[in-house]
Structures are given as structure tokens and as C-alpha cells.
Amino acid sequence: MITKELIDLLHQGASIQRWNDHLRPHKGFTELDKQAHKLFYLYALKKFEPDDSLDEQLLIEGCIFEYLHRVLLTDIKPPVFHKLMAEKGEQINRWVLEELRPACEPVKGNFYEKFQTYLLDKEFGKREKSLISAAHYLATAWEFSIVYPLSSSLYDIQNVKAEIDAEIAQYFSLPGVQRYYADVNIKNFLNLVGQLRLQQRWARCYRIPETSVLGHMLIVAVLSYLFTLEIDGCQKRLCNNFYGGLFHDLPEVLTRDIVSPVKRSVEGLDDIIKEIENDALEQKIFPLLPKSWHDKIHYYIQEEFKSKIILDGTVRYCSGDEITKKYNQEKFNPLDGELIRAADHLSAYIEAYLSIEYGISSDALTSGQHNLYPLYQNRTVSGLNLEPYFTMFSKV
Numbered sequence: 001m002i003t004k005e006l007i008d009l010l011h012q013g014a015s016i017q018r019w020n021d022h023l024r025p026h027k028g029f030t031e032l033d034k035q036a037h038k039l040f041y042l043y044a045l046k047k048f049e050p051d052d053s054l055d056e057q058l059l060i061e062g063c064i065f066e067y068l069h070r071v072l073l074t075d076i077k078p079p080v081f082h083k084l085m086a087e088k089g090e091q092i093n094r095w096v097l098e099e100l101r102p103a104c105e106p107v108k109g110n111f112y113e114k115f116q117t118y119l120l121d122k123e124f125g126k127r128e129k130s131l132i133s134a135a136h137y138l139a140t141a142w143e144f145s146i147v148y149p150l151s152s153s154l155y156d157i158q159n160v161k162a163e164i165d166a167e168i169a170q171y172f173s174l175p176g177v178q179r180y181y182a183d184v185n186i187k188n189f190l191n192l193v194g195q196l197r198l199q200q201r202w203a204r205c206y207r208i209p210e211t212s213v214l215g216h217m218l219i220v221a222v223l224s225y226l227f228t229l230e231i232d233g234c235q236k237r238l239c240n241n242f243y244g245g246l247f248h249d250l251p252e253v254l255t256r257d258i259v260s261p262v263k264r265s266v267e268g269l270d271d272i273i274k275e276i277e278n279d280a281l282e283q284k285i286f287p288l289l290p291k292s293w294h295d296k297i298h299y300y301i302q303e304e305f306k307s308k309i310i311l312d313g314t315v316r317y318c319s320g321d322e323i324t325k326k327y328n329q330e331k332f333n334p335l336d337g338e339l340i341r342a343a344d345h346l347s348a349y350i351e352a353y354l355s356i357e358y359g360i361s362s363d364a365l366t367s368g369q370h371n372l373y374p375l376y377q378n379r380t381v382s383g384l385n386l387e388p389y390f391t392m393f394s395k396v
Helices: 004-015 031-047 056-072 078-104 111-120 126-151 157-169 175-182 184-197 213-230 235-247 269-288 291-301 320-327 337-357 363-376 387-392
Strands: 308-311 314-317
Touching: 004 031, 004 056, 004 078, 004 213, 004 337, 004 387, 031 056, 031 126, 031 175, 031 184, 031 213, 031 235, 056 078, 056 111, 056 126, 056 213, 056 235, 078 111, 126 157, 126 175, 126 184, 175 184, 184 213, 184 269, 213 235, 213 337, 235 291, 235 337, 269 291, 320 337, 337 363, 337 387, 363 387
Parallel strands: none
Antiparallel strands: 308 314
């Protein structure tokens, strides 16, 4: 079973401020935001690789492993961090793994064993690690493009700029990096995604820690992935559920976060909002992306909370339980929209729980918890009993 400790760790990134010794915007510069943005850069980079031999599951798990690694080492300045890793990397990695053992070892799918291999075997997944590193530095460069004009008079800022440029230069041989710098549309898409760092969740109430829409998308993606490990999902199901979670709120970059009470306030309003979102996606986002990407992203974000498969070339909607019983195979391209919805609800539930734990409460937060918990009492989705996960963070 996924541990409370692991879920807590995922949320700790929302409290780790990046660039906190530079002038920077108040919002959008947490470790959680950075790791979420990095995943979108990685998605783009892998799309331009010349063959299909990449291990998709390793790319996802590698990003999760690196995120947990970074959360545990908290706010070490990058130059110091890199120097420590160069000189004492194996010892540091072994310490990290030992610290994370109780949180990660109970997760199914040999999750902890893979974590060990990823950190300790330098020859393991070298191609995948290269793409992940490139995505990391491109996301860092996006941040720095905002930090630099505000901090241009600070001591040593030119050296920081040179270091970031030098790191990215190591990956210029990758087709995706070349395309990123040559194709303004790809750059604009990733810049647009970056704006989701600046959009606040629960915008009508004060909350600690604040989380962005983009950070929330990563939490939902990781929870969806971990849930799918628990039900022994096939690799295609694991990847679809992760990316379905990662992309599920993408339309909000064009509409902002319309809170659930507003959506439910007038009959049929939710359908109208969905139609507006779909039109905006077609007009503003898909023109930025190669046409070969469109079908897959449509699969992730259209009816994002409905479970589906592809049968005889056609998208078919079904229940998550049906997928578990009949369609848990690569050839059916399964995606558990209901499980992603459960992860979305659990993430919101935990956001409210954490703020209340920190002593910041409101009617919106308490009613959010009270309304969500009953939805998962004695409820199984895709063969997974979800009530224990809500009980872990129960305030009702």
C-alpha cells in the first residue's frame, strides 16, 4: 500500500522555495512547480527522439525518484549540490535511499528496488537519464529567464547565467533540445504551461502551503501512477494514467481554475465550461503542437475523468473495474479516468488537510473535506479500495 509518508513527501515540494536568495515572483517558484514543469519539457523532448526504444516507465519513475531525492535534500544551492554529488554522490544517494526506505518500500511494482538501481547504477537508463537532465535544465532556464531581469544587479548573477547556459549546451545533440530552440511554437507551448505555475489553487481562500495548478497536476499524476502500481496495471495503463493526470487541468491555462461550487451552481454550466475549454484548446494550444501529438493529448484531456480503452481503432468508454477485469493489456491502451478523478479529489482533500494542520482554516477548506470524504467511503475504483487513503488525512 502507498504510505502516508510517501504522500506527505510529494506535498513537501510545495513548501520548498526556489531561487530564494534572488529577487523573484512570490508564486510559481517552488520545487513542486519546477518538477511539474520539468515533466512537460520531458514530454516534448521524448517526442522528438528518432525511435521508440525509450523506456516510458523509466522516464516517469526517474522523474519521481529525482523529485523525492531533491525534496529530501531540501534547499541546497545548485552549485553546492552538484559539487557534493560529484564528490560524495554514492554516499549521499545511499543515505537518501535509507531515509526513504520506510516510505517507498511498501509500494508495489518493485518501486523501491528500482529507486535503488536508478540512483546507484550509473550505467542504468543512460539515455533516459540524459533526457530527464535536459528537461531539468530547460525548466531551470525558464525560471532564470524571469529571475534574471529582477536580479541582474546581484553579485555573481552572470556566473549563474553562464553555468545554466553551459549545462544546457551539454544536451544540444538531443533532437528535442535542437527542436526546442528552433521551433517557436514548442517554446511557446512550454511557456504557456509555465503560466500554470502562477495560477493559485483554492483562489478564494488563504491556505498553507499555497499550491499552483501546475503543481497540483504533478501530484495527481504521481498519485494516479502509484494507484495503478497497486492494481498491477500494465505498462501502457501506468503511462496513460500518469500523463492523463499530468494533463488533466491543462485547459485551465486558458480559463483559470473555475472552482467546483461555481461549476455546480447552474444546471448545465459545467457542460458550457467544458465546451469553452475544448474550443480554447483547439484554437490556442493544439496549433502550437505537431499534429502527430494531437490524438494522444486528446485522449488524455477529452472526458479526462472517464475510463476508456481503444478497441478496433475506436475510443470506447467503460468502467475502471472493466479495465481491471478485461482490458488490462497493452493492446487496449487503457486509461482510468475514474482513478485520475480519485487522485484529483485526494489531492484536493490533502491540500485542505495540510492547511488545517498548519492552523489556517476556512469554510471552503472544511466543507471541501466534508464533501469529498463520503464520496470514497466503502468505494472501490478500478479494483482499488480508496477509503484508506482519505482516512489517512481525515479531519471528519
